[in-house]
Amino acid sequence: MEHLILKVTTKLLFAPIILFAFYVQFHGDYGPGGGFQAGIIFAVAFILHAFCFGLDETKKVLPQQALIVAMVIGVLFYAGTGVATMLLGGSFLGYDAIDPESTHHAGQHYGILLVEFGVGMTVAATMLTIFYHFTGREPDIDQKDW
Amino acid sequence: MTPFEVELTPIFFLDLSLLTMLLLVAIAMLRSRHLFAVVMLSGIYSLLSAAFFVSLDAVDVAFTEAAVGAGVSTVLMLAGMLLTARKEKPKMPGRAPVALAAVFATGAALIYATIDMPAFGDPNAPANVAVGQAYVDETPNDIAVPNIVTAVLASYRGFDTLGETLVVFTAGLAVILLLGVGSLRGGRKVSDTDANKAGDQ
Numbered sequence A: 001m002e003h004l005i006l007k008v009t010t011k012l013l014f015a016p017i018i019l020f021a022f023y024v025q026f027h028g029d030y031g032p033g034g035g036f037q038a039g040i041i042f043a044v045a046f047i048l049h050a051f052c053f054g055l056d057e058t059k060k061v062l063p064q065q066a067l068i069v070a071m072v073i074g075v076l077f078y079a080g081t082g083v084a085t086m087l088l089g090g091s092f093l094g095y096d097a098i099d100p101e102s103t104h105h106a107g108q109h110y111g112i113l114l115v116e117f118g119v120g121m122t123v124a125a126t127m128l129t130i131f132y133h134f135t136g137r138e139p140d141i142d143q144k145d146w
Numbered sequence B: 001m002t003p004f005e006v007e008l009t010p011i012f013f014l015d016l017s018l019l020t021m022l023l024l025v026a027i028a029m030l031r032s033r034h035l036f037a038v039v040m041l042s043g044i045y046s047l048l049s050a051a052f053f054v055s056l057d058a059v060d061v062a063f064t065e066a067a068v069g070a071g072v073s074t075v076l077m078l079a080g081m082l083l084t085a086r087k088e089k090p091k092m093p094g095r096a097p098v099a100l101a102a103v104f105a106t107g108a109a110l111i112y113a114t115i116d117m118p119a120f121g122d123p124n125a126p127a128n129v130a131v132g133q134a135y136v137d138e139t140p141n142d143i144a145v146p147n148i149v150t151a152v153l154a155s156y157r158g159f160d161t162l163g164e165t166l167v168v169f170t171a172g173l174a175v176i177l178l179l180g181v182g183s184l185r186g187g188r189k190v191s192d193t194d195a196n197k198a199g200d201q
Helices: A004-026 A035-053 A055-061 A064-087 A106-136 B010-031 B035-055 B059-082 B097-114 B131-142 B148-156 B158-179 B192-200
Strands: none
Touching (some): A004 A035, A035 A055, B010 B035, B035 B059, B131 B148
């Protein structure tokens, strides 16, 4: 079996990387990070998987069709949050409309979490899409060809 | 208001050495013809700038630079490099006096412009006293989120961030359209060789 150490390490690291992505995603209010960074980290876990096990194996886990859907849902999630705040009587992306009774701006917290989720989803799906398309064009190359 | 002077702390010398290394990496990238080395050097360049941003206390930017610049960009550049040649074509040595004059004139103008800029880290610089200070003062009352960067990004300027997300989405869409994914319902698979044959006819 080729590259056994790399494969075992990737399997060990895969779950912690995803977990870190979610930490960065949902902890963006309190520390550095947010949807953009979390989306990239999420995508990187799958890129690492593709490097070690081949793109076809990764595509079985996360097919291209699912990525397109995730890309669209992410953008719609963001814009939808804006529409929802309008329907609740506020302005576009005026998150205070989500929880107007709150004395500590809970609506802002919810709103930021929602839009960051949309950002993260779009970024992760887009990065993986670009990666799939660039790598998927060339058959696997030899070690010497680098 | 007394004029602000930069203190010569160890951090300042760290900044200087990081900037020097950035310059050296950039020159090495210019001189190398081996594309794999250039891609790797661009990753190093991003990592160095991320370290520089940390030293400037801009951790959010540093995080993004490390993840996007040093991480994913390098991977995408490698993937792009696989689709082309491994080495840049050797450039014919020649003189281009107009280009050289243009570069020197632009450089001189840029250096001349820095004379008017506020000193590095000046708390009285326009960027720090007007809008920047307003965000720092008002975020605890308006948004009540500890990380001001997130407050500005997702709430104060939520509309801008929607635009940025759309830009990322459009980039993905463009790659799908250019490099092809087939239709969602399956469709007919076309390989590069088929496409070339079709082009020859």
